[in-house]
Each structure stands twice: as structure tokens, then as C-alpha cells.
Amino acid sequence: MxxxxxxxxxxxxxxxxxxxxxxxxxxxxxxxxxxxxxxxxxxxxxxxxxxxxxxxxxxxxxxxxxxxxxxxxxxxxxxxxxxxxxxxxxxxxxxxxxxxxxxxxxxxxxxxVGSNYFNKIKRPIINTVFNTFANDTIAEQIVTKIDSLKNLESKELNRLNNDNLIDEDLYKILKTDVDYTYADLLISVILVKDRIGKPINFNKAKELITKTIKEYPIEIENRPLYWTEHAQNYIINKEHFYNVHEGKFTYQELQKYWEEDKLITNDLEIIKSISFKETQEKLWAFYIISNAVQKHYEKSLITAFNDFDSTFPNSIYTQFIKPEIDIIKNYYSKINQEMPKTMKFIDGKKINSLSELIPKLNGEKYYVDVWATWCGPCKKEFKHNKKLDSLLKEYNYKKIYISIDKEDLTQKWKDYIKFYDLTGTHTLANPGFVKDFTKNHSLVKNGISIPQYLIIDNKGNIVSNNAPRPSNINKLREILVK
Missing domain, CATH: 2.60.40 (Immunoglobulin-like)
Known part of the structure; x- marks a missing residue:
């Protein structure tokens, strides 16, 4: 029993x-x-x-x-x-x-109903709505416009809740997401306007930021979708704003810090000053990985990760950050090696157009890759190079990379060539070349959208100035076989 x-x-x-x-x-x-x-x-x-x-x-x-x-x-x-x-x-x-x-x-x-609402709403991104606030000089003007945008979204959400079309738990989550989206937009507008030289009164701006952060604090239990971006704005970008107005540096100097790989060290001190450890850990982890995935390979990120690992030895985030840091370590290992003999160079200082470059290709067929070290999509395409090299060899094509980087990035350009194993011919375009390419070969008006790929035949004719990317290898094969 x-x-x-x-x-x-x-x-x-x-x-x-x-x-x-x-x-x-x-x-x-x-x-x-x-x-x-x-x-x-x-x-x-x-x-x-x-x-x-x-x-x-x-x-x-x-x-x-x-x-x-x-x-x-x-x-x-x-x-x-x-x-x-x-x-x-x-x-x-x-x-x-x-x-x-x-x-x-x-x-x-x-x-x-709630799920469809969440995807139907058009969230105002600072890049797309900034013109709405560009000429505002008074804080109240900005607040009124943001409240108007927020009310449009809140009105529909409240209707769904009042009509019992969504449950109470979902309503609370969506309302929090709305609240923090527009709180972050308010702070973003203030900071961006200040940075581009169209500021509002600093004391009023500081008062608004303080009030907003108090009303919508970062330390909350149910975090909104973009909590990490909000936290970076609330804590790091806000601190930059205060430091500029306290005379510690200018925005131009801040840009220079980034170019010289000094900004991450500065920002890390801001993160370390966060008293609430859970917020510190999450923002620190996000800051490292969001910078690492941009593929600028800042050496200071290695130090930032080592400090993070020491401060939070059992962090759940370490397993996700470490692979990105290992890539950066590999980058420095590779760029310290000699330039491989498989990389050839054409001096582009006196070459002012594609028509001047073509005679130097010696009557051979070429697949042309127009890129720059700062171009994320360009670098993303490099992972398909093994398949591309095999295809080009099959149809007797060679490869030339034309970088539109400025001359002061020459060393970085060469480092990237080594790191990404860009076998082929390379040239660094001068301003005259870029101007001519923009006018005669670009796919967009009054500029260049990269990456851009071209095909040149053995007679020097441009067969295509909009060739398929390496990632679209099957489509490229269809063109090369003709």
C-alpha cells in the first residue's frame, strides 16, 4: 500500500x-x-x-x-x-x-492582435526623424513633438487593452517598450543636436535628461527590446555630452580619440563607475561586442575584454564575446607578417580614372571590387573569396581591388589586405579617380555606393559596372560563362 x-x-x-x-x-x-x-x-x-x-x-x-x-x-x-x-x-x-x-x-x-500591433508600428529612428527636430531651439518644442509621436502609438495600444484584445501582461510589456523608446528618442535628439552644432540650452537639456532618466530608469526588471542601446545612450553618450560642456574635450577631440583607439579606454572608465553591478555587466558586455562586430579591430577591445573577464569571471556573456576578441587577436597576428607575394600593387597616385587604370591590366579579363576599410558590407563579402577565386580561375579572370580610402588610411588598407587574404591586384584610388568614378561609373547619383563590382574584358571594355557580389556566386557564374 x-x-x-x-x-x-x-x-x-x-x-x-x-x-x-x-x-x-x-x-x-x-x-x-x-x-x-x-x-x-x-x-x-x-x-x-x-x-x-x-x-x-x-x-x-x-x-x-x-x-x-x-x-x-x-x-x-x-x-x-x-x-x-x-x-x-x-x-x-x-x-x-x-x-x-x-x-x-x-x-x-x-x-x-498584440503581436501584429508590435510589428505594425513604425518606430521613429533618430536617423529618419531628426529633420523634424533640426530647427528646434527650445526644449519644449522637442518635448511636444516627441509626446505627439508617443501618443499616436500609445493611443492604439491603450485601445487594444481597453477592448480586452491583449492580455494584461502583454500590455505592460508593450507599454514599457513604448515608454523607453520615446524616452531614448528624447535624449538622442538632445545629444545629436548638440553634436552637430544646433544645441538647445545646456542647463535645460541637462534638466530634461535627468528628469527622463529618473522617470524611466535603466535598472528595471522587465527590460525593453533595445535596453542595451538605451543604456549606452543614458550612461556613455550622456557622459560625453556632459564632459564636452565641462570643457574636458571637444567633439572633434572625441572623434580623434576614436581614430587613435583611445575612446574605448575612456568609455570603459564610465562603465566601471556604474554602481549597480548587473547594469555594469550587461552594458560592458554589449559595449565590447557591439564594437567588435564592426570589424575595426581596436586593440583596446582586448584589454576591455580582459578587464571584463576579471571583473565578472562567471559571466554568461563571456562565451559570446570571446570569439570576437579572438578574431581581433588573430588580426594583429596576421598584420605583423610580411605582405604575401600573391598581393600585387599598382600605384594609384597618378591614375585619375578607370580608363587610365585599364591599360595597366595588360589586356586580361578582370573582376573589379570597389571597397574601403570602413565599409562593413565590403568586408562581409570577403568571406566568399575562396569560392570566388575558384570561379575566376575557371574562366581565366583575374581580380583587382580598388580602395577608395583616403591616403591617411594607407597602412590600415594594407593591413586589411593581409588580414582578409585579398589575393590579387590592389590600388588605392586618389581623389581624382574617385571623382571620375562617381561621375561615370557609380550606381548612385552624386556619390559611390560600395561594395560595387565591375567586369572588364580582355579588350578593356567594361562589360558590367553592376556585377553580382561574391556572395551571389551562381549569378556571377551565369555572367562569366557568356
Whole structure:
């Protein structure tokens, strides 16, 4: 009898502690092709750490695109499906369904109204709305405009809540996200206007910033989607603003600090001054990785990481940061080596146009890569170079890289050539070349959008000034085979 009672006791405990599964199912109704996968970026201990903690979900053995997890509290996640980024508040014990067609992506199932609202709203990004505030000289003008933008979003959210179309927990999460979005926008406008020489009164600006941070503090339990960006604005960028007005440096000197790799050391001191350790750890981790992924390879990031690892030896974030720091270490190891003989150079100081460069190519076919060391998409394409080199060799093409970097970045240009193993011919374009290229070969008006790729035949003719990227190797093959 006692065994039956023991069994019953265990069964009751198991039943009470069993967790229901939270799931996301993608239904693909695309006419052009069915989706094979989607990606999810989830928080790491309540924050999105750049694009880390990203999972790719493939069709299961039943042909269904489905993600399942057990969570004890809500998470704000990002879903990348069919090249579209979506937001979703993932709540415990909820099942979400996203139907994807050629023209729409619509949530159904539990809390679908709130999920669709979260993705329908057009958040004001500082780069896209700044002109609205450019000529404002009085703080109250900025506050009034931001309140107006916020009210448009809040009005719809409150209607959904009042009509019981979303549950109370979701409403609180979305309201927090709205509040912090516009609090951050207010601070961003103040800081950007000051930096570009269109400031409002400093004392009034400081008063507004202090009031905003007090009303919407960084130390909160349920963090909004862009908490890390907000924290950097609230703490680091705000401190830059104060230091400029206290005469510690100018914005021009601040830019110079970045160019000389001194800014990270300065910012690290600001981060270390944060008294609340949880905020310090999260912002420190985000600051390191958000700089590291830009691929400027600042040596000071190695020191910043070592200090972080020493201060937080058991941090959950270390496993995500370390691979990026290892890349930087590898960078310095490689650039200290001799320039490989597989890299050839053409002096571009007296070459003022592409037509002047072509005769130096000796009547051979070339795939041209126009790039710069500061161009992230350019560097991203370099990872496809092995396949590109193989394809070009197959069709007797050579490769030339034309950098539009300024002359004072010559050493950095050469370092990047070594680090990325850019086998081929290289030239650093002079201002005359850049001007001529902008006028006669660029794909955009009054400027150059890079990376840009061209194909030149063995007679010196430009076959294409809009050739496929290395990442689109199959499309490039179709052109080269002709």
C-alpha cells in the first residue's frame, strides 16, 4: 500500500511542476517558394546581445517549421523570416502561429492582435526623424513633438487593452517598450543636436535628461527590446555630452580619440563607475561586442575584454564575446607578417580614372571590387573569396581591388589586405579617380555606393559596372560563362 501512495505522491508532484511548451509555428504560403527555415534571436539573461544567441529552425521530420521552448517569464525576441525582421513577445505557455505569404506576415493564435500591433508600428529612428527636430531651439518644442509621436502609438495600444484584445501582461510589456523608446528618442535628439552644432540650452537639456532618466530608469526588471542601446545612450553618450560642456574635450577631440583607439579606454572608465553591478555587466558586455562586430579591430577591445573577464569571471556573456576578441587577436597576428607575394600593387597616385587604370591590366579579363576599410558590407563579402577565386580561375579572370580610402588610411588598407587574404591586384584610388568614378561609373547619383563590382574584358571594355557580389556566386557564374 505504501508503494501505491509513494507513486501517487510522485505523480502529483510531477503533474504540478510540469511545464507547458511555448511554441512558434511558421506557415509558409509563398507562391514563389516555400520557406525551409527561419531564425530566432533570443535574449541572454534579459538582453539582446547584438545578434548572439541566434538559432536557425529547420523543418522537422513532419515537414513543419516549428520552434518550441520552456520559459518561466516573457522574452522579447526577434524572428528573421523571409529576409524580414519581426518582433515578438514570447510568453510562457503560449502558442504562436505566423503565416507568411509573398506580401504579408501575419500572426494568428494566442495574443495575435498584440503581436501584429508590435510589428505594425513604425518606430521613429533618430536617423529618419531628426529633420523634424533640426530647427528646434527650445526644449519644449522637442518635448511636444516627441509626446505627439508617443501618443499616436500609445493611443492604439491603450485601445487594444481597453477592448480586452491583449492580455494584461502583454500590455505592460508593450507599454514599457513604448515608454523607453520615446524616452531614448528624447535624449538622442538632445545629444545629436548638440553634436552637430544646433544645441538647445545646456542647463535645460541637462534638466530634461535627468528628469527622463529618473522617470524611466535603466535598472528595471522587465527590460525593453533595445535596453542595451538605451543604456549606452543614458550612461556613455550622456557622459560625453556632459564632459564636452565641462570643457574636458571637444567633439572633434572625441572623434580623434576614436581614430587613435583611445575612446574605448575612456568609455570603459564610465562603465566601471556604474554602481549597480548587473547594469555594469550587461552594458560592458554589449559595449565590447557591439564594437567588435564592426570589424575595426581596436586593440583596446582586448584589454576591455580582459578587464571584463576579471571583473565578472562567471559571466554568461563571456562565451559570446570571446570569439570576437579572438578574431581581433588573430588580426594583429596576421598584420605583423610580411605582405604575401600573391598581393600585387599598382600605384594609384597618378591614375585619375578607370580608363587610365585599364591599360595597366595588360589586356586580361578582370573582376573589379570597389571597397574601403570602413565599409562593413565590403568586408562581409570577403568571406566568399575562396569560392570566388575558384570561379575566376575557371574562366581565366583575374581580380583587382580598388580602395577608395583616403591616403591617411594607407597602412590600415594594407593591413586589411593581409588580414582578409585579398589575393590579387590592389590600388588605392586618389581623389581624382574617385571623382571620375562617381561621375561615370557609380550606381548612385552624386556619390559611390560600395561594395560595387565591375567586369572588364580582355579588350578593356567594361562589360558590367553592376556585377553580382561574391556572395551571389551562381549569378556571377551565369555572367562569366557568356
Amino acid at each position: 505504501k508503494y501505491k501512495l509513494l507513486y501517487l505522491f510522485v505523480f502529483i508532484i510531477f503533474s504540478c511542476t510540469e511545464k507547458k511548451v511555448t511554441s512558434i509555428t511558421i506557415i509558409s504560403e509563398n507562391e514563389r517558394d516555400k520557406l525551409d527555415s527561419f531564425e530566432i534571436i533570443r535574449p541572454i539573461d534579459d538582453i539582446i546581445l547584438w545578434k548572439e544567441n541566434k538559432d536557425t529552425i529547420y523543418r522537422n521530420d513532419k515537414g513543419i517549421l516549428k520552434f518550441q521552448t520552456n520559459i518561466e517569464k516573457p522574452e522579447i525576441i526577434r524572428i528573421i523570416v523571409d529576409n524580414k525582421w519581426l518582433r515578438l513577445v514570447l510568453q510562457p505557455n503560449k502558442n504562436y502561429v505566423l503565416t507568411v505569404t509573398d506580401t504579408s506576415k501575419v500572426f494568428t493564435g494566442e495574443n495575435s
